[in-house]
Amino acid sequence: MSPSPRSWNRAGAALRGWRTRQWAVAGAGALATAILVGVPTDVVPNPLFGRSIPVQWWNYLALAVTSVLAGIVLSTYVRQPSRPEEPEAPDGGRLGAIGGVLSFLAVGCPVCNKLVLVLLGASGALSYWAPLQPLLALLSVGLLAEAALRRLSSQTACPVTASA
Secondary structure: OOOOHHHHHHHHHHHHOOOHHHHHHHHHHHHHHHHHHHOOOOOOOOOOOOOOOOOOHHHHHHHHHHHHHHHHHHHOOOOOOOOOOOOOOOOOHHHHHHHHHHHHHHHOOOOOOHHHHHHHHHHHHHHHHHHHHHHHHHHHHHHHHHHHHHHHHHHOOOOOOOOO
8 A cells, every 4th residue: 555645745744844843853863763773783883782794785774764764753753832732643653663673673683683593593594584684674664654654644634623
């Protein structure tokens, strides 16, 4: 199911209407996501964690896109002071959370994941899990993009009130 052009237009209008506060939260959320996903997976080099398998080129791209989309989704939860209290938006948050977890699994070292090692062993992790990781990255980005689109398009939708 592809999003309608109307959803894209409403999402774009919502982004154009964002104030400094929303953009600041989006930037902080993107940075936090990059740190929370990138440091333990050692995509962001650090002295605390290491990898047995070198970082692939697409790991950087997946981390960057995931971080930006996660920041946008997070920022949709910031209430704009000029607007009245809004009814709950369509649940894009669950999709965003699943997308964030999948991004962690996608960019992580295939043989550093203890669960994968227990289930598949080291050779299975390299033979079966590693080839699936780019697909997990695409799924992660897709889920985060859908979550962002749902939440953003609901910000500009006109609420319907029941008439008595």
